[in-house]
Structures are given as C-alpha cells and as structure tokens.
Amino acid sequence: TENLTLVQAVRDGLATEMERDEDVVVMGEDVGKNGGVFRATEGLYDEFGENRVIDTPLAESGIVGTAIGMAAYGLRPVAEMQFMGFIYPAFDQIVSHAARLRTRSRGRYTCPLVVRAPYGGGIRAPEHHSESTEAMFVHQPGLKVAIPSTPADAKGLLTSAIRSPDPVIFLEPKLIYRAFREEVPTESYEIPLGEAAVRREGSDISVYTWGAMTRPTLEAAENLAGEIDVEVVDLRSLSPLDEETIVDSFEKTGRAAVVHEAPKTGGLGAEIIATLQEEALLYQEAPVERITGFDTPFPLYALEDYYLPEAARIEDGIRNAVEF
Amino acid sequence: TENLTLVQAVRDGLATEMERDEDVVVMGEDVGKNGGVFRATEGLYDEFGENRVIDTPLAESGIVGTAIGMAAYGLRPVAEMQFMGFIYPAFDQIVSHAARLRTRSRGRYTCPLVVRAPYGGGIRAPEHHSESTEAMFVHQPGLKVAIPSTPADAKGLLTSAIRSPDPVIFLEPKLIYRAFREEVPTESYEIPLGEAAVRREGSDISVYTWGAMTRPTLEAAENLAGEIDVEVVDLRSLSPLDEETIVDSFEKTGRAAVVHEAPKTGGLGAEIIATLQEEALLYQEAPVERITGFDTPFPLYALEDYYLPEAARIEDGIRNAVEF
Amino acid sequence: MPREDVAEFTIESVQVLAEDETVDEELVPDLSDDQLLELYESMKRSRRLDERAIALQRRGELGTYAPAIGQEAAQVGTAFAMADGDWIVPSFREQPALLVRGTPPEQILQYALGMEEGAEIPDGEGALPPAIPVGSQPLHAVGVGWGEALQDRDNVAVTYFGDGATSEGDVYEAFNFAGVYDAQTVFVCQNNRYAISTGIEKQTKAETFAQKAIAAGIDGIRVDGNDVLGVYRVAQEAIEQARDGEPVLIEALTYRRSMHTTSDDPTAYREPEEESEWEARDPILRFQVFLEDRGLLDDETEDEIDERIESELADAIDRARTAREEVDPADMFRYVYDEMPPYLEAQLEAFEAERGGETDG
Amino acid sequence: MPREDVAEFTIESVQVLAEDETVDEELVPDLSDDQLLELYESMKRSRRLDERAIALQRRGELGTYAPAIGQEAAQVGTAFAMADGDWIVPSFREQPALLVRGTPPEQILQYALGMEEGAEIPDGEGALPPAIPVGSQPLHAVGVGWGEALQDRDNVAVTYFGDGATSEGDVYEAFNFAGVYDAQTVFVCQNNRYAISTGIEKQTKAETFAQKAIAAGIDGIRVDGNDVLGVYRVAQEAIEQARDGEPVLIEALTYRRSMHTTSDDPTAYREPEEESEWEARDPILRFQVFLEDRGLLDDETEDEIDERIESELADAIDRARTAREEVDPADMFRYVYDEMPPYLEAQLEAFEAERGGETDG
C-alpha cells in the first residue's frame, strides 16, 4: 500500500488501469503536459505519451463527443471535465449519446466511457467552480454515477468505472482532494459500482451522504455520540443506488436524514426519501430530514461557508429527525 | 372566448402578448415562414414581421444564448426548442446563464426569457422526440418550469411566463396539442405560476400529475369512481411547486400517487414525495405510488405505448396505494 | 508589416458531368462499366425505397420518414468511394449511403416502423446508428477517425450531415478536433438548401459551406452534389487524404426534392417553380443520360435493374412487417446496461407481471 | 466549371507601432496628446491593479485572480475605441477593458474577494457581468448587438475572449448568428497563446484565429495586440463597421505574461526563455518609448501618473476590504427571483433563525 490523498489515488487509479489496458486513454483540457489543474493526471503524460494522455482543445462537447466515437471504436476513454460546472456544454453528448449508444444499437456498440469531474464547493473558487448536480445525471437512464469519499474508494471506484462497459460519470470531491491520506493498495482493485459503505454504525438514525459531505456528517455523528447514535451511510454509487443497504439501515433506525451539497429541490435526497417510503414506510417514525444546499445558485465564495452544510447544521437536522 | 386546441391556445397566447408588448420577440427553428413544425407560431410571421418572429440558424445554444443577450438588453424573447429532446445543446446557456443572470448581477440584469418546447411521448415520433426531463430544470435555482394540460391554461400560463421577469421553461404536451378543444378567453389573462389546479375532488387518494398525463389520470379516476374516490391535482407549475395545494390534498386523503412520463429514478415524483413526508408525514397511510416511465431511454415508437403510463397502469397504482 | 495579408484561402468547386451532359473527360473517375452501372442502380434503389416508404407512411404503416430524394448522387458517390474497413457515421437521411455500405433495406424500414432493430448494424459493418440530434454525430466520426490514427490503422470515418447541421457548434468542434489531431475523417455536408423550412440564407452568411473548414485549418471543397461522377472523384481524393491524417470537408451542392419528412409540407415555405428547376437537375436522370450516351444502358438493362429493385424491396417490406409482429416490449429493459441493475430488474418484473394479464402478452 | 475557384479569402494583419519603435505614420490614429496619455495611464492602471491583486492573493486576502499582464494594449485599445452607449461583454480576465469602461477597481477586487457585489455593474454602464464559462458570452453580445439592430439603435456590443474560447462551439455559433442577423457586434479574440497550459497548436490547426470568421461569412482581421495604436485603429474601424450591421472578428496577437490565474504555475508547461522574449515585447514599455520619443512623456508626468494610480488603488483596496466586512449572507436568497417563492422564503427564515444563534449573526 501507499499513503495517498484522494487526488493521488485518482491518479494512481488512472495509472494502474492505463498500464493494465492499453486501450485506456486519458483526455481533457490541460491533462497532459500540465498534469491537470488539480494534478490528477500528473506524470501520466511523461509515462504514457501524448497518444494516451491527450491535451484537447477547450471544448467539452468536443471532448465527450470524440470520446464517444473512440469508445464505439473500441478504446476506453477517460475524459476529464475541468470542473463539474463546465460539464454542461457536453450535456447533450452525455445524455443523448453516451447514455443511449447501447440501447440505440441493441448492444452492438457500447460506450465504455468515464467522464471525470471535480465537483463541489468549499475551496474559495470562482463562480461555476463549486456545483454538484449529480441528480441530473442520476435521472438519465444508461448512465452510472459514482462519487468517492476516501482515497481507497477513489481508486477502487475509478477502476470499476474504467472497466465498466457502460458510461460512468465519476465525480471527485475536490474539497477533500488533499484533505487527508489513507493507505491505498498499490495493485489494481475494484470497488463495485452499486455498493454503499456504512461508515459508522448507529441505531437511532440513518444519515445518507456521499463525497465531501461524508466528513462533516461523520463529524456531526461524533459530536452527537452519547446523545444520538448515528449511522452514516456513504452511498459511493449514486446510480445505481444500493437500495438494499439504504433500506436495511432505515429499517433498523426508523429515522433518517440525507446530506448533500446540491440544492434541496429535486436533489438526490428526494429520490432516497421516495425509495425509503416505498420500501420501508412502516418503519418510518419521523420525516426524513434534508440537510442540503439552498435552492439558490451556489454563491461566490464569500458566502460559500453559509451555503454548504457543515457539522453544526447536520447536527441540527439530525436532532430534528430524532426529536420529532 | 374561442374554441381552441392547446396548440392554438399557445399561438393565441403568443399573439396576444406580442400585440400587448412590442418587446416580445419569438425566435427558433422554423417558427417564422413555416409557422413552427407544430404550427404553434402559425401566421405570426405575417402578422408581426420578420423582426419579431425570427427564423434562426439550427443551433439551440445559439438561440438561447442570443436570447439571453436580448433579454439582458431589454427585450422579452420567447425561444422555441423544436422538441424538448433538443434542448440539451442549450443546457449550459440555460443553467449557467439564464438561471443566474439576476443573481450574478444582483438584479441589475434580469432574464425575462421563455424557452418553449413541446415535450413528451405518444405521437409515434423518432428517437429523442419524446423526452420529458422537467426534473432537471426544476433542480436548477433561478428557473421556473410550467406545463399546461388544457388550452385555457396554456394561454394563461404562457402569458404569465412571458411577463415573468425571470426565465421560464415552458413545456407543451404535444400529445394533446390537438386532442381536444376548450373555450379560451380572447383577451389576455394570466394564470399565475405556482398554483396547482384540483381537476377532480376526491377523498380517498390524491393523485398528482401534469401535462399530457392529466387526461389518462382523470380517466383512471373516472374508471375507479364508486370504488375509490380519487382527487386529481394538476400541478401546472413545477417550479415553484404549489406546496400548499399539494399538502392540503394529502392531509385530506392520506394516500397519494404521482403520475409522470419521465423515468422514475430522480423524477419529479420523488420531490413531491419528499415534500409530502416533510409536511404531512403524520397523515400518511400508505407509500406514495410512483406511476411513471421506466428507467430506460424512451423507446422508439413501436414500444412507446408500453412505456407511457396509461389509464390501466394508473388504476393499478392507485389501487396499490389504497389497498396498502 | 503595417497592413499586410497574412493568410489566403480559396474554395474550389468540382463538376465532372454537367447538367447539359457535357463531361470533363480528364476528371472522369477510373471506374469500370459495371461500377458505373452499380452507381446508377444504387441511386435508383434508394429512390425507390424512399418512394415506397412514403407510400407506406401515407397508408399509416410507417412513422415519420425522411426521404433523400434528390440527394442520391451526393451520398452514393461518397459511399462508393469508401473502402471495406471504413466507417460510416450517418444522420437520419442517409438511405442512399447506408444501402451502398450494406445496410439491408428492411432495416431501414424497421427503423421507420419505430423498431430499435432497424438501427442494429450488421456485424462487421462499420456504421454507427442514425443520429437524430442534428450535428451531433460528426464528433463521433472524429473519435473513430482519431482512434484509427491512434492505433496506426488506416481506415477512415465518413460522416454525413446537412447544411443546417453546420450551424451547430458541435459540427465546428468536430472540424476543429479533426484538424488538431489529424483524425482520419471525411465530413460530407449535403447542402440541400433547406433545414426543414429554413433556407440556407438564414443558416449562415458564408457564401459556401465548404469554407467552414477554414476555421479549423482543414481543407474544404465544393462539388456539384447532383453529379455522381464529380462526387465520387472528390470523395475518393478526400478519403485518400484523410487516410493520411488530413481531414476534409466536402460540400455537396444538392437539393432536397421532396418533403423534409413525411410530417412536413414544403408548399408552406417554397415555390413549386424552384422544385421544378431542381427536378430538371435530378442526379439520377443526369447519370442515366450519361450512361445511355456511353452505350452502357439500354431499355433492357434498365428493366432488369428495375425488376431487381422492385423484388428486393417487396421482400424487404415483407420481412420488415414480419419483424414488426415479433417485437418484444421487454427489450426496452435489456439494452440499458450490460448488467441489469436490481431496480431495473424489478421494473421489468413488474412490467412482465402486468403484461402477463394482457392478451397480447 | 469542371474545377474552379468559387471563393477567395484573405486575412490581413495590422501593426502601427512596431517592436523596434518604428511607426507607420499613415496609420497612426487621430488621437490627441491627452488621449494618448490616457491610453498609457489606462494600461498602467490595470497592470498595477493586477500586481497588487496578485500580492493580496499571495497573502491570502483574495481568491483566485486572473491577471491580464501583457494584454493591456489588446484590451485598452479596443475599449478606448468604444462610444458611450456601447456594451462590453467580458470574460474573466478583462480588467484593462473594464477599467477603461468605468468599472471602479474596488469592484474588481470585490469580485476577487468572492463578493457578488463585484459583478454589480454601475447603473448606466452597458456591461454584462464576467462570464466564467469559457466561450459562453459572445452569444450574449450577439443578442445585445442584435437587439440594438432590431430597435434601430446604433450602439455596438464588444465582447472579449481568448484563443482557447474559440474552440467552444458557442463561439462559432455566435459568429454565425451575428453574420446572419447583422448583429452590431465586435468580437475581440485575445490570442495570448495559451489556454491555461494548452498552447495554440493544440487549440486549432488554423494558422490564424482571425480566419475563424470566414466560417460565418463575417470579416476577420488580425492585429499586433501589443501595439495599442494598431489595436485602437483596427477596433475603431471594426466598431464603425459593426454599427452598420457588419460584425467583425479581431484577433489581437498578444501574450499572457504571467500565470493563468493565481492557482497556476506556468513553469510546468512553458520555458522561461519564451517569457523573456515576450517581456521585451511588453505593450506598456513599447508605448512608453513611443510617448517619450514624441515628447509626450517625461519623468515628471510618469511620476504623476504612478502616484495617481497608487493612491486610487490604495483607496480601492480599502473600500473593498470594508465592503467585505459588510456582506450579508442572506443576500444569497434575494436575487434568485424577482419575488421570493414560499419555499425559498422558508429556507431563508430557517437560515436566519439558525444564524440568529450565532455570534456573527
């Protein structure tokens, strides 16, 4: 193992898969010579050459659109969107093509494409650099969506994403790109898409979260320990959702909260709530709390700390659900 | 009044507002000389001239992007996307700019833009012509989203949309463009955004729906009459949602279903369920049923009747909720 | 250099067989008599398929159909110039090219019957399924052509789109990526003068569509798209150039002689005179006279061709109808992912259960 | 016309004040001595603002900042050619142009402090807020310039973007819409040779960025972007042309002398030699020598200018800091819609309630 940050684990995951499978190509803005604006592709250009680590023109639709062609051709492109806020020019290519190539050709063509993007707030970045709109991609059939919250998961999930014969939107919580280190196996391994991780066991309430919100949620859980026994479920895979783990936890606790950065209305919290009441309504003791970003555009950074859920707000929300 | 179809009412709404306010301009692919592929702008070109009814190049981002500039400039553009499935090239302009211009400029600029698009399935159209992804737009703060289900609502909601100082995504259920006629006032009138309509009163279950699904839902309600007393709420405005009407109905009935064409996962049904349990969990007697499109790409038309919820499936869902 | 020219560009146009049947012998491509007849038959086959499909649609048997009537030379000429391993990346009006490349006519009919089966490319044929979102597919062709380059192979991808498509940013991005990365790609812009009702003068101020290549630093050339010999010649050169890593944009000047699709009524936006003018320039007619002039086509051969086409199409229609009877609605769920996730499986089960009760189950 | 040229294009390049300080007297724009000094001071003001902002960022006081060091002539020259009612539609590196158009420096600082207030354009000034998504704003400029045309007014919209931005489909769509609808718009492409780390050779195969105009049938022209007199001259002509409904693309050839933003380290991807080469071509230096040669600038004037700038900036920094203290977090909710919908009101109330308990409430 190696002691890596999350972004280093991403890099490691890319390098390991590129070594294993020469059809894997990395492409995007500044991913080559510069090693990526967050250094997620650092050194890959020197290691694998310009035909496998490709600096593209500044055009997200172009990147994803050509990557779709490459994927249909037989390569396994990993396309980086420099920030999730800049994924939208490629939205049409993602939902109209990547997501549908298998269906449209009845499996004759598949689209083994990974679209990587750093997402989320908290790093004092300019406008559009802090979005998290995973819900939009989860709503699109044909896509998978994964978000790691630890270095080891980052590598394992990315490996699965690259090997997936279907397109995966892989969102990286840039707030914790370098926040902590973890022992990460040197060799290649998969963490299957579709499996959540129970980060903390608890019996009073189930709190569902993912990505950068996992840490403040765990912090809130610790702060409440003794008072409220909080189970924290890190979804990791947002599409498909691990309904089993989600529902099992709720059947145990009967109370729940969802924590996400994205705006509340239409966020993924709603889907989790809908699933819970479909599968386990009779266990429910209180409304499921949504502890989320507000229904406003993500503010410029002077206000971002007010926007993002942090431990105190999460604690309040948990208390609401428990004290109902 | 005049006896109009829904698409005629749209046309009438456009004409009435264009007469009232000369800043209103209509633009899009084939909206001018041809009067729109569904004839929603028929005759407007002759009536108002080519400077107010504009045939644009075939570029959705270009249409919405320039319309944003016009809106900032002081005009009130109504941009047509020929089908909702082709709105995605404009997605970035809509979510990154139209939705944010007011916030970004602290109200110095607003974006009084309407993006009209026929949406939904059932007309034996080619791939991409049958989508309904309203949930994605509802998730974006700064946008409003409206969907009429009757001719009179179409005109009144469209009038409100055009007069709205903020951008509105106005989705038109093309399946019922010409399905029936209704008396529509000749003069101009508004149906405020944010107000749902109870289409049928009932005491056993609240069924929430909108657009083209309103008709099969009402049909299902009639079929069940005597057995189950169904209340049908046509949301009309999806953003903002009329939480009051939604919750009031549920408090009365304690049971609910949501009917929409869009795929289930991450659809707007989830948001309605989340809202119900937040506001009225203690009234809830059964899981809220989601009667929706499947989590598959909208199929080519040979299978579309299997994909779309129809009266029989809606009845089954209602029964599930009531018999729980 | 106070004020000086730093870059110059010209757009060339090619015509081999003129409207008045004069021929530039020097430019006539090196094709055997059989090949010339094959070109002709290919154009006719597509024309007849379109005509029969329109009739079927009018009878309520088919969904929306987009005929390529008038554009046969532009497509057959280019497709004919492709080699075995080459890829075709079509939009939704590419019957003539697809037929040349090996798609059986019944598949085209199945697609128009709303069956996904119609887009299931025969194995071994390098063809992506039709792209309905206008202008979205040239990027895929660049990806394919770039893939070929990255793997040091020398097939090319040929992609088709219209005049209207060139207004989509994606098409420009495709040109630009192709240029930067020497993608082995040929772009065939069929300028048929209309995007539904919108004439080319509302589509762009550019005087040619070929010059759009200049923005990306790649070559652009115009050809009379109703001259199958000219098209073939230009395409052949372009394809060879693309094989060497130099992408080319071909503008084929043609005319959409019929409706945009069967849902469209052109009388709303264009004059019958214009349509008659272009009828006179019909690519099949022009080539027919050429073949007759050269003694390659007589009434007997013509009849043979017609009969062959008619019987092929009759069979194709039968097969498509039969296939239509056999669609399995559950297929909807089967091609979303490699492995069906549990929630989708549950939906499929519920679907099957519900249908179990129905008579058509 | 078997094989003939059907369209020809040339791209012209302009330079008035050369690197070696030779001047094309015929092309020198008709500007008063005061105006020439104003040009100079404007460039210096922006340079100093950038330098101070970088320093503040390094001390942790500012967020990400994108300096325009090296690009002052390209921006000041174009902005200076604009008239009162004209609109500026900037991207994120437009300090020099915004300062010329009247944005006070403290607003630029506030924006870099993460305050929405920094993008609140002073009333009466026709300026859209900075657009961060690369290449997205030229379409807005076309909408504005088209609006002017539709209303029969004659202001123009001038929009700024980089070499990298030209790869985005939206930028091409902007050119194309402008062409079709005679939008009163001038496009200023600052070719500073980099998009973050990506050099122009990976951005496009086109030999000039000006030629991208050809795809849209509008005029494109190149100018030495480090020659403020050349830029002014070209911009003035372009703006007048655009007033008459003929949009123009200007490519200003320049160099981003410092980092992409304060988060970037250029040593990872370019050589120091290159940077020194361009230091020698610095637009402020070149114009300073010109002014000295003409006897318009001496040490005394230079000192006056410097002092004025320093005191302005010191004030601006103070004001920005004060404003930063006064931000109201609840503002987040206030500019989403004209009227706050009930659910948002509820969120605001909850937010206020929670903050009521905090000391900084």
Add this chain to the structure above:
Amino acid sequence: EAETPATPEDRIFAPPRVRRMAREEGIDLAQLEGSGPGGRITAADVEAAVRGGSLEGAAQVESTEGADASAEAETTDSTGGTAVGTESATETAEAGAS
C-alpha cells in the same frame, strides 16, 4: 378500505410505524386519542390500547406530555416494548433518555 374522512381534521394523525403497530395489533387508531405532540398518536398510545384499557394508557402518557415532547413518550413506549422492532425502539429510547 375506501372509507376515509374528507377533511384533514377528521384524519388519524400518526407516524407510519405507529400505524403498522396498530395494524399488527388489530387496534383501530380511530378509537384512540393521540397523546403526542399536536395530538398525534404515539407508539405508547397503541401499546396502552393493547394492554387493555386503551384510554387509560393514553391518558397515562398524556400526563407526561407537558414536560417534554416525544422523547418522554418514546421512552414510555419502548420500555413497554412488545411487538415492535424492539431493538431499534430501545436504542431510540436510550438516546432520547440521555
């Protein structure tokens, strides 16, 4: 099933889990008076009803209502622990008690 009152005021006011308990115990919630916040029926109310003298049980809990909300009620509820998913109920009670 279809017989439901037409106004919210006539509606039974109880969390889903309590509804399940009642169903499992064959208790008609309409016969109970809610002792929880806002008059909602709590698990304790149902349990009291199960133990016989339903109104008695409810009243007993009701007396504690003023002091503090649900925590109290829940405590009573789970210490009575009958057919409920007892484990979680107990956990909840402990948390509420602390």
